[in-house]
Amino acid sequence: xxxxxxxxxxxxxxxxxxxxxxxxxxxxxxxxxxxxxxxxxxxxxxxxxxxxxxxxxxxxxxxxxxxxxxxxxxxxxxxxxxxxxxxxxxxxxxxxxxxxxxxxxxxxxxx
Amino acid sequence: xxxxxxxxxxxxxxxxxxxxxxxxxxxxxxxxxxxxxxxxxxxxxxxxxxxxxxxxxxxxxxxxxxxxxxxxxxxxxxxxxxxxxxxxxxxxxxxxxxxxxxxxxxxxxxxxxxxxxxxxxxxxxxxxxxxxxxxxxxxxxxxxxxxxxxxxxxxxxxxxxxxxxxxxxxxxxxxxxxxxxxxxxxxxxxxxxxxxxxxxxxxxxxxxxxxxxxxxxxxxxxxxxxxxxxxxxxxxxxxxxxxxxxxxxxxxxxxxxxxxxxxxxxxxxxxxxxxxxxxxxxxxxxxxxxxxxxxxxxxxxxxxxxxxxxxxx
Numbered sequence: 001x002x003x004x005x006x007x008x009x010x011x012x013x014x015x016x017x018x019x020x021x022x023x024x025x026x027x028x029x030x031x032x033x034x035x036x037x038x039x040x041x042x043x044x045x046x047x048x049x050x051x052x053x054x055x056x057x058x059x060x061x062x063x064x065x066x067x068x069x070x071x072x073x074x075x076x077x078x079x080x081x082x083x084x085x086x087x088x089x090x091x092x093x094x095x096x097x098x099x100x101x102x103x104x105x106x107x108x109x110x111x
Numbered sequence: 112x113x114x115x116x117x118x119x120x121x122x123x124x125x126x127x128x129x130x131x132x133x134x135x136x137x138x139x140x141x142x143x144x145x146x147x148x149x150x151x152x153x154x155x156x157x158x159x160x161x162x163x164x165x166x167x168x169x170x171x172x173x174x175x176x177x178x179x180x181x182x183x184x185x186x187x188x189x190x191x192x193x194x195x196x197x198x199x200x201x202x203x204x205x206x207x208x209x210x211x212x213x214x215x216x217x218x219x220x221x222x223x224x225x226x227x228x229x230x231x232x233x234x235x236x237x238x239x240x241x242x243x244x245x246x247x248x249x250x251x252x253x254x255x256x257x258x259x260x261x262x263x264x265x266x267x268x269x270x271x272x273x274x275x276x277x278x279x280x281x282x283x284x285x286x287x288x289x290x291x292x293x294x295x296x297x298x299x300x301x302x303x304x305x306x307x308x309x310x311x312x313x314x315x316x317x318x319x320x321x322x323x324x325x326x327x328x329x330x331x332x333x334x335x336x337x338x339x340x341x342x343x344x345x346x347x348x349x350x351x352x353x354x355x356x357x358x359x360x361x362x363x364x365x366x367x368x369x370x371x372x373x374x375x376x377x378x379x380x381x382x383x384x385x386x387x388x389x390x391x392x393x394x395x396x397x398x399x400x401x402x403x404x405x406x407x408x409x410x411x412x413x414x415x416x417x418x419x420x421x422x423x424x
Contacts, residue, residue, distance in 0.1 A: 033142045033145075035145075048167075048169070049146070050168050053138070053139070054174070054177030054180070055177075057135075057178060069137075075141045076137050
């Protein structure tokens with residue numbers, strides 16, 4: 001039987017790349033860190049804050065997201081939005097996900 | 112109430128490069144404040160909410176590592192095996208050699224067994240600490256400068272597989288060179304304080320000319336020797352490149368040239384030691400000739416080896 005620690009490691013590894021895809025899809029509408037965390041959770045993508053915040057910066061550095069500081073409100077907020085490049089990557093990753101899903105279904109013997 | 116957040120943000124930023132800090136601080140503070148507000152609005156106690164939010168964010172060093180996109184290890188898996196192997200070889204050879212060397216000199220000087228054992232042990236300990244420290248430092252640097260490593264600049268191909276015997280032979284050569292360099296440096300640095308001859312006041316007479324120490328030439332010479340060792344390692348682990356080969360060759364040529372210069376200007380042996388040991392002029396001349404011959408051989412080796420390596424690329 002798989003113990004809890006191993007289980008959480010396996011789940012984490014399985015989900016790692018899906019957070020990137022989810023971010024790229026959700027951020028087609030600009031949003032900021034904390035609200036994004038909330039939104040992802042509502043949409044069924046549980047992700048830790050300490051994973052998401054650094055991830056957003058990494059994606060921005062890779063040119064997959066663009067960002068803008070909104071200083072109109074009391075708290076300055078950094079809004080991220082998926083760039084054209086990010087859109088392309090989301091397309092590619094999405095297709096890959098579909099292919100994987102089909103492959104898994106076939107493995108499990110269901111159409 | 113805000114002190115906890117301040118401390119958390121400080122602990123995170125402390126581990127980040129300066130240019131990233133201001134931006135990350137603004138974003139992180141807003142994110143923490145948003146999360147706390149959310150919990151307070153839902154009827155939570157502000158202080159408890161702050162603790163909860165920060166606990167959820169987790170260890171600041173992990174968060175900082177995520178931002179910096181930086182490894183949380185000193186020596187990564189690519190080098191770990193070489194690191195432990197080299198360390199084991201060095202510890203198994205140099206430490207006993209250093210202890211035996213010091214013990215032998217003490218025995219020759221007729222020290223009692225307790226001093227002898229104590230000095231040998233302390234020499235072994237100091238040597239071990241130095242070996243571990245410098246080897247670790249070198250590998251940590253190699254781990255952080257991936258450009259120095261093979262395979263970083265171009266994708267790996269089957270051609271990059273090392274030749275089995277020659278790679279092993281080169282590794283043995285590298286280990287031998289390290290041992291010899293360390294022993295040589297230790298020997299040179301010990302000569303002023305450890306000697307088989309002593310003067311009227313009972314002070315040891317160094318084998319090598321005091322002029323070397325007064326001018327600092329001895330340190331420059333040893334530095335060149337250590338640099339040569341460094342380049343030998345670089346050649347073993349890094350991809351061959353013109354700058355690396357040229358600077359390595361320069362360093363390799365510098366040591367024998369310096370030695371030849373020192374011998375021809377009569378600045379190697381300490382005249383006082385020669386007199387105390389009663390060596391004849393012939394003996395010193397032959398030592399000089401031997402050193403020049405050795406230097407010429409290593410010059411020749413540096414040139415042929417350099418050309419051979421260049422031809423193989």
